[in-house]
Amino acid sequence: MTKRVKVVTARKPRTRLSARASSGERGQSLGLVLQHYEAQDHDAVARTGLSSAGMRAGAIVRGMRRSAGFPQAELARRVGVSQERISEIERGGGPQGPTFELLERIASACGMVLMPMERERAAALQEDAAATAASTQDTY
Amino acid sequence: MAEGQTNAAMVSFEHSALGSASEEFKRFDLDIAVAFFRHLDEIVAGRLDHWKLVEFAAYRGVPIYKAEIDSWIMVYAVEEQSLGDRKATVLFCGRFGRRSAAGGFVWDGQDVAALREELIGARAGAWFK
Numbered sequence: 001m002t003k004r005v006k007v008v009t010a011r012k013p014r015t016r017l018s019a020r021a022s023s024g025e026r027g028q029s030l031g032l033v034l035q036h037y038e039a040q041d042h043d044a045v046a047r048t049g050l051s052s053a054g055m056r057a058g059a060i061v062r063g064m065r066r067s068a069g070f071p072q073a074e075l076a077r078r079v080g081v082s083q084e085r086i087s088e089i090e091r092g093g094g095p096q097g098p099t100f101e102l103l104e105r106i107a108s109a110c111g112m113v114l115m116p117m118e119r120e121r122a123a124a125l126q127e128d129a130a131a132t133a134a135s136t137q138d139t140y
Numbered sequence: 141m142a143e144g145q146t147n148a149a150m151v152s153f154e155h156s157a158l159g160s161a162s163e164e165f166k167r168f169d170l171d172i173a174v175a176f177f178r179h180l181d182e183i184v185a186g187r188l189d190h191w192k193l194v195e196f197a198a199y200r201g202v203p204i205y206k207a208e209i210d211s212w213i214m215v216y217a218v219e220e221q222s223l224g225d226r227k228a229t230v231l232f233c234g235r236f237g238r239r240s241a242a243g244g245f246v247w248d249g250q251d252v253a254a255l256r257e258e259l260i261g262a263r264a265g266a267w268f269k
Contacts, residue, residue: 003175006208008194016191019201019219021268027151027229033165034177041170048177055148062225063147071223091149091184 002047025063031055031092038132045095045132053128055092060122061106062090068110078109096129149184152230158263159243164233165214172212179207180228183218190218197256199264204231206252211236215260217268231263 035052037044045051065075065086072090076083079102089098098106103122107114114122152162168176182188196206196215204217215232232255234240240247245259 002178003171003209005175005179007179007205010192010194013189013191014195014203016220017201019268021200021202022221023151023217023219023227023229023267024269025147026267027146027148027227028154028160028162029146029148030150030152030162030165030177030180030230031148033152033162033173036166037170037173044170044174047170047174048181050177050181055150059146059148062149066147066223066225069223072225087185091181093181 029055029059031059034092042132049094050092051095051097051129051132052092053125053132054089054094054097057097057103057122057125057129058090058092061086061098061103064107064110064112065090068112070110075106075109079105095132097125100126149226150180150228150230153232153263153267155243155263155266157243158245158266161230161232161263164240164242165230167235168212168233172209175209176207176212176214176233180216180230183216184226184228186226197260197264199261199268202264202268204260204264208236211238215255217264229267231260231267 031052034050034055038052072086073083076086088094100122104114152165154160183190190205193205195203197204202217202219204215207214213234213236214230217229217231219227221227234247236249238249240249242259247255247259
């Protein structure tokens with residue numbers, strides 16, 4: 001059973017203020033933390049609904065989209081998938097990341113091409129994701 | 141992309157002098173980690189509207205929240221970025237009743253106000269520019 005997270009909910013939503021500071025693109029992906037748990041327990045992917053390989057692929061997609069200056073909805077329209085799918089990809093949702101073909105379509109829509117290194121990374125991520133999915137398929 | 145930077149939507153605080161939230165996160169039991177991951181995913185996906193949560197702290201307009209499971213605690217910030225994007229940064233993970241040494245600070249595992257004013261204040265100051 002999933003543990004319940006306790007947060008304090010306000011009686012009414014707060015005013016949405018604009019922040020005067022930003023972390024920019026600073027930070028280490030939590031995919032590295034998730035990878036730590038995946039190594040311990042193959043159920044981690046199924047239980048979190050996220051995968052470290054998917055999160056790495058998602059960061060590539062998010063980076064390309066932001067470089068192109070598209071909101072998720074615009075990229076989704078250009079690629080021909082739903083915004084929810086783009087959101088899921090960028091968050092590393094599901095046991096597998098995007099297919100290589102979809103990654104290429106996304107890159108193309110962002111006016112980019114996957115360079116040989118990115119191609120190798122993407123292929124490696126797909127292999128990782130496929131291996132993870134295979135090891136967790138009993139849980140689906 | 142410079143070292144230490146990522147385009148990920150869910151990241152951890154990392155600082156040579158102030159510690160690593162990812163190393164703190166890894167101390168969670170799997171059940172706890174799973175629940176916190178799902179919580180952050182809900183926030184970033186927008187399924188859980190963080191504006192409906194009570195802030196634990198704020199740094200120059202960036203809201204910072206506290207989530208708890210049993211005796212475990214995670215403190216994270218949520219940014220509304222350009223292009224309608226949302227980004228969550230885990231700033232601290234620890235456990236009530238346990239002392240945590242975090243980048244030169246020691247949290248006694250009890251005093252939440254001290255955690256906010258000292259450790260979170262220092263980390264937020266180093267993180268958000």
